[in-house]
Amino acid sequence: MNAHPSPKTCPRPTAGRLLRWTTALALSAGLAGLTHAFGVTPGGSAAPSTTSANPFFGNADAARKGEELFGRTCQQCHNTRGHGGKCPQLVRGAWAPGGANSDTFMFETISKGRPNTQMASFGLAMSQEEIWQIVTFLREEAVRVKAEAARKKGDEDDTWY
Numbered sequence: 001m002n003a004h005p006s007p008k009t010c011p012r013p014t015a016g017r018l019l020r021w022t023t024a025l026a027l028s029a030g031l032a033g034l035t036h037a038f039g040v041t042p043g044g045s046a047a048p049s050t051t052s053a054n055p056f057f058g059n060a061d062a063a064r065k066g067e068e069l070f071g072r073t074c075q076q077c078h079n080t081r082g083h084g085g086k087c088p089q090l091v092r093g094a095w096a097p098g099g100a101n102s103d104t105f106m107f108e109t110i111s112k113g114r115p116n117t118q119m120a121s122f123g124l125a126m127s128q129e130e131i132w133q134i135v136t137f138l139r140e141e142a143v144r145v146k147a148e149a150a151r152k153k154g155d156e157d158d159t160w161y
């Protein structure tokens with residue numbers, strides 16, 4: 001089986017850009033209620049131990065399930081392990097919680113999709129649990145990618161003679 005059944009191109013129409021961001025803003029406003037409904041609001045104590053909204057943050061089992069789901073559903077466009085190519089990569093860049101690529105932002109994007117792009121909404125096809133599993137996988141992959149880049153850089157910096 002072909003491991004890279006990606007389409008040749010990944011159209012990113014510019015016309016939808018403003019609309020998409022407007023939508024993203026509107027959606028993030030509704031997310032507080034969504035995560036609450038899913039029961040991920042850090043329970044009991046006032047201060048959460050992590051800033052991530054992801055209930056599976058750091059959960060290896062969830063990451064494994066997310067990897068499998070990603071391979072079946074997302075890899076055809078985002079390439080193996082989300083490394084991108086035809087469509088945007090999902091494992092490098094600004095991953096700070098609360099930033100544009102925060103867990104919440106990713107969850108929303110996957111759940112609602114991006115109007116006028118090939119990025120469909122998966123909110124009906126997948127459970128919230130499954131979407132968080134994918135986010136968990138992408139986060140762990142991002143950590144691996146970063147470590148690998150650091151290792152390579154270390155190799156280059158090393159002088160052997």
Ligand code: HEC
Pocket residue numbers: 010011012013020070073074075076077078087088089090106109110114117118119120122134
């Ligand atoms: C048919 C191709 C296709 C499939 C399948 C697909 N995506 Fe996408 N995805 C896209 C495109 C195209 C974009 C960029 C949209 C844009 O121009 O803003 C995108 C954007 C995204 C983004 C936002 C990236 C950013 O830089 O803002 C995330 C996160 C994402 N996809 C996750 C997923 C996940 C997870 C799945 C599987 C459940 C998936 N996608 C399946 C095509 C696809």
